Amino acid sequence: MSTGLYIIILVLTAYLIVTLLIYTFQHYFFFRPEILPNSFKYDYPFNFEEITFDMEDGGSVNALHFKVPNSRGIVYYFKGNSRSIKGWAKFSRDFMGNGYDFFVMDYRGFGKSRGKRTEAKLYSDSQHIYKYLQKSYEEKDIIIYGRSLGSGIATRIASWNNPRMLLLDSPYYSFYHHIRRYAFILPLKIILRYQIRTDQFIKKVEAPVHIIHGNKDRLIPISNSVRLKKLRPKHIKITTIAGGGHNNLPSFPGYHEFIYKRLNEAAIEWQKAKVV
Numbered sequence: 001m002s003t004g005l006y007i008i009i010l011v012l013t014a015y016l017i018v019t020l021l022i023y024t025f026q027h028y029f030f031f032r033p034e035i036l037p038n039s040f041k042y043d044y045p046f047n048f049e050e051i052t053f054d055m056e057d058g059g060s061v062n063a064l065h066f067k068v069p070n071s072r073g074i075v076y077y078f079k080g081n082s083r084s085i086k087g088w089a090k091f092s093r094d095f096m097g098n099g100y101d102f103f104v105m106d107y108r109g110f111g112k113s114r115g116k117r118t119e120a121k122l123y124s125d126s127q128h129i130y131k132y133l134q135k136s137y138e139e140k141d142i143i144i145y146g147r148s149l150g151s152g153i154a155t156r157i158a159s160w161n162n163p164r165m166l167l168l169d170s171p172y173y174s175f176y177h178h179i180r181r182y183a184f185i186l187p188l189k190i191i192l193r194y195q196i197r198t199d200q201f202i203k204k205v206e207a208p209v210h211i212i213h214g215n216k217d218r219l220i221p222i223s224n225s226v227r228l229k230k231l232r233p234k235h236i237k238i239t240t241i242a243g244g245g246h247n248n249l250p251s252f253p254g255y256h257e258f259i260y261k262r263l264n265e266a267a268i269e270w271q272k273a274k275v276v
Contacts, residue, residue, distance in 0.1 A: 031117075033110040034084040040112060044089060046096065052112070053129065059115020061125050063105035066092045072263075073141030073164065074101040076133060076157075078126070078150025084111030091147075094256060098263040100143070105129060119194045126157050140164050143263070144207075146171065148220065148246070152196035159204040167262055168211045170246055173224040174199045202228055202236070209236045212258045214244020 042050055048066045055061065064085055075095040079088045085106045092102035108117040108125065115121070133142060142163040146154025151171030158166040175196035202209065209232070213225040222240065229236045241254045249255040 031107075031109065032082040033107075034082075034086065035109075036084055036086060036111045038112055040086070042086065042089070046092075048089075053125070053132070055115065055121075055125060055128065057115065057121075059108055059121070059125075060113060061105050061108065061129065062112035063103060063129065064089055066096055066102040068096050068099060068101060070099075071101045072099040073143060074103055074133060074137050075143045075145050075263075076130065076154075076163075077102060077104040078144070078146040078154040078157075079104060079106075080148035080150055086111065091250070094250075094259045095145075095263065098260060100263060101137075103129075103133065119196060122153050123156050126153055127160060130157055130161055143167065145169065148172075149175075152198040152201070155198045155201040155205060156196075158207055158209075159201045163207050165262065165265075166205055166207050166209045167259075168209065168225075168228075169249065170213050170217055170220050171198060171211060171225060171228065172196075172220050173227045177224075199228065199231060203231060205235075210239065210258075210262050211236060212239045212241065212249065212255065214241045214246065214249055214252075216243055217246045219246040 042048070042064060044066075046066060047068075048064050051063050051065060053061045053063065062085070066089070077088075077091065077095075079085065085104050088104055092104070095102045105125075106113040107122060108115045130142075139162050142161075143165045144154045144158045144163045145167045146152070147169040148171075151168045152175055154166065154168065155171070175194050175198075177199075211225045211228065213220075213222040215222050225238050229238055239254070239258045241249055241252050244252055244255075
């Protein structure tokens with residue numbers, strides 16, 4: 001066997017091995033869940049309710065519903081791809097401090113949520129919970145917030161419904177395009193089990209869309225948000241956090257100002273609609 005042929009076979013073998021590894025173990029590459037025992041007790045200094053939703057296929061979704069007196073509405077929060085709601089619940093403070101109830105769930109395989117996780121089930125579980133929230137809140141009182149991985153899921157749910165507003169924190173243009181940055185030589189359209197086409201979903205969102213993104217985000221560069229805005233330049237607004245990375249936006253005053261302004265805009269719009 002010639003040296004050239006040997007090298008070609010070696011490269012093709014390595015390519016196939018890497019492709020097989022990505023296809024088989026992508027759940028471990030893309031998700032970093034913290035798994036909690038069912039006996040785990042959440043403990044927070046403010047009022048909340050723990051809810052577990054039993055799904056038709058046998059899976060379950062665990063969630064926390066934080067409440068404030070005389071709330072202006074509710075923020076339905078879609079978290080990122082790591083840890084459990086035990087650690088994400090701290091983000092409720094900004095929203096509760098502005099007079100809004102706060103709802104966050106763990107995707108299947110995270111925290112106390114159980115069952116097989118697929119892209120379709122992420123959407124169906126999220127939509128099931130949106131319908132649950134509608135039993136207690138009118139749609140004009142629901143704000144959807146998506147952070148990092150959760151931004152694509154949040155956009156999908158906003159495209160199916162008519163919430164007051166969609167807020168996206170460090171979103172990706174699509175999950176497929178994001179992964180392609182790192183694995184562009186692989187046949188991703190064939191092996192990738194999660195496409196999450198934020199770029200397609202956002203075209204169907206009727207609610208106002210506001211994006212916040214750090215210009216030093218190296219995990220999901222701000223160019224993703226710029227591309228999303230170009231899809232609907234008059235409908236989507238971007239707030240840039242100078243010096244902000246992917247995981248440190250809450251350390252910047254501009255992040256809290258963004259939340260304060262957006263939530264108060266929603267409340268003002270609600271009051272105008274009420275008068276009319």
